[in-house]
Amino acid sequence: MMAAIEVWLARATKRLSIDSADQVRREIADHFESAREVSIQNGASPEAADRAALASLGDPKKANREYRRALVTAAEARILNQVNWEAQAVRRRTSRWVLRALPALALCAAWFAFSEGRPMTGRGMLAVAVVIVFVAAAPTFPIYTPSRARAYRRVKWLGFLVAIALIVIPPTRILLVTCLAYQVYREWMRTSLRRKLAVGDWPKQLYL
Numbered sequence: 001m002m003a004a005i006e007v008w009l010a011r012a013t014k015r016l017s018i019d020s021a022d023q024v025r026r027e028i029a030d031h032f033e034s035a036r037e038v039s040i041q042n043g044a045s046p047e048a049a050d051r052a053a054l055a056s057l058g059d060p061k062k063a064n065r066e067y068r069r070a071l072v073t074a075a076e077a078r079i080l081n082q083v084n085w086e087a088q089a090v091r092r093r094t095s096r097w098v099l100r101a102l103p104a105l106a107l108c109a110a111w112f113a114f115s116e117g118r119p120m121t122g123r124g125m126l127a128v129a130v131v132i133v134f135v136a137a138a139p140t141f142p143i144y145t146p147s148r149a150r151a152y153r154r155v156k157w158l159g160f161l162v163a164i165a166l167i168v169i170p171p172t173r174i175l176l177v178t179c180l181a182y183q184v185y186r187e188w189m190r191t192s193l194r195r196k197l198a199v200g201d202w203p204k205q206l207y208l
Contacts, residue, residue: 005032
């Protein structure tokens, strides 16, 4: 019976994070023991009680789908670890100064390119400045509430569209779109984490 339970748990906890899988294992162990005791109290033999308790757990694949909707998955845990690392890096004073200076440097490069009669290069540097603002400098912004976070994300994606529009050279535009595709993936994962975690547990990067 223990082997059967382990098989059920392996299927039910597939693609969950380690912490989520441990939580499921504890809950299932309690549920199994409770169901087993009820069956025994109703006159079932220990073997029959084990089978009834296992059957009460239901389909492990269906359970896994439900768990992945409610609990942190392994992929989301990796994103969460990454944003926690990013938040720690941004707390350093030197890092904050550098991140805020990068967009200004890109804007200066754009102004220089336009003044030298190179509009295509200037537009490209403007696009770089826009992307840097939202990808690198944003963690230093005072965004600590869900309402500010929603407003910021609307502006961010509008800024990304502006950056794409500024790019004239097709290969460069394709490169930018490819890079932003990863940002779309990260945003999708962060949206799922925002839904699963209490606001008080959000690291700074989940507001962005």
